[in-house]
Ligand code: GDP
């Protein structure tokens with residue numbers, strides 16, 4: 001039965017959490033397959049607002065099994081804090097399953113993330129400081145600590161010793177920081193090991209068995225296409241595979257089991273952290289989008305950089321992910337504008353680019369070529385069908401659909417669970 005991948009089409013914070021929650025009651029498993037607590041998903045249910053970082057948004061849906069896949073990096077303290085916070089609000093968290101192969105964020109990696117950023121100065125990435133990059137680097141360097149290592153203290157100690165040998169040299173000799181002891185790391189990692197043990201499974205096996213049994217599996221990406229380590233605006237990216245391809249490696253589900261790919265597109269563009277952003281607005285309009293859209297990071301509280309919709313980015317996301325359906329979010333934020341500019345292509349040193357430039361240096365120099373679309377004044381947050389939208393809002397969606405080359409199957413008109421216009425069923429195709 002269907003496996004559906006859900007990805008961010010831009011630089012993150014498109015509203016993936018809300019979209020996952022929307023599908024939640026119709027899926028049996030929601031799997032987080034990449035990233036860690038660098039993600040921040042806000043889900044609004046009635047008067048309740050939930051901010052999730054590490055847990056898949058499916059945790060909020062009764063009956064749905066949330067899964068932390070092998071591609072995720074897990075900060076154990078954050079995991080248990082988040083579970084505790086949800087339990088205190090009467091959310092049933094007992095179904096959570098965690099992959100034995102997921103990597104664990106060790107305390108030295110949090111320290112290294114922060115000191116490296118400080119060291120880089122003006123060349124910093126603007127990371128979330130959660131230890132994400134160093135933990136993925138350890139995974140690739142084959143010195144990572146995995147969830148399964150927590151259940152054999154001898155093995156864990158050996159691995160931590162091995163990792164610290166080099167890290168302490170770096171911390172003390174390059175960054176002038178104190179050395180970290182094996183004991184303090186092992187102690188922190190073991191603190192939650194017993195509580196974690198019953199949740200740990202071979203999640204690849206669990207999920208393929210579930211598909212064989214006719215269950216529906218939703219694979220939810222953290223971050224987004226342009227933050228993907230391979231396909232994003234490198235080096236201003238996160239350190240994991242946030243595109244549809246990553247859903248397979250990060251979960252253990254083979255590519256030929258994936259049926260649909262849903263990409264979430266904000267009706268305009270935002271970015272947190274450093275890196276190129278062609279349609280960024282540094283004027284009152286940027287402030288308008290930030291204020292009206294409430295564009296402040298869920299994880300770090302940083303104001304998000306804001307700009308107009310970029311169709312080159314949308315088309316690129318369509319191609320890289322093989323998108324079958326787009327969901328446009330935050331259309332309501334654009335109400336009240338005379339015209340809404342949409343970037344349709346770039347001008348790079350006098351040459352028009354309809355596709356993403358091949359090199360980062362060209363992308364850095366890309367100047368947006370805008371098309372002005374007529375705006376609308378009405379508050380659209382109460383609309384529940386496409387026809388109820390003002391004609392110009394309908395045209396805006398239709399033009400975006402044309403520009404990105406795939407259908408728009410749902411439109412968000414507010415943060416609430418019910419504030420959505422559905423045009424095509426996301427699960428059935
Ligand atoms: P994610 O990281 O992709 O899950 O997105 P975030 O949760 O970080 O940011 C999206 C924000 O937009 C959240 O505060 C959502 O509650 C909110 N949101 C989602 N969809 C809509 C929408 O259609 N309209 C409005 N106004 N807010 C939305």
Ligand code: IMO
Nearest residue numbers: 012013038039040126127128222223238272273
């Ligand atoms: P969600 O899932 C927006 C950005 C950081 C930084 C870069 C690298 O909520 O969409 P990292 O800590 O991952 O090494 O930082 O990636 N970043 C995000 N931006 N939304 C996110 O997640 C992000 N996760 C990481 O701001 O620029």
Ligand code: MG
Nearest residue numbers: 013040041298
């Ligand atoms: Mg977010």
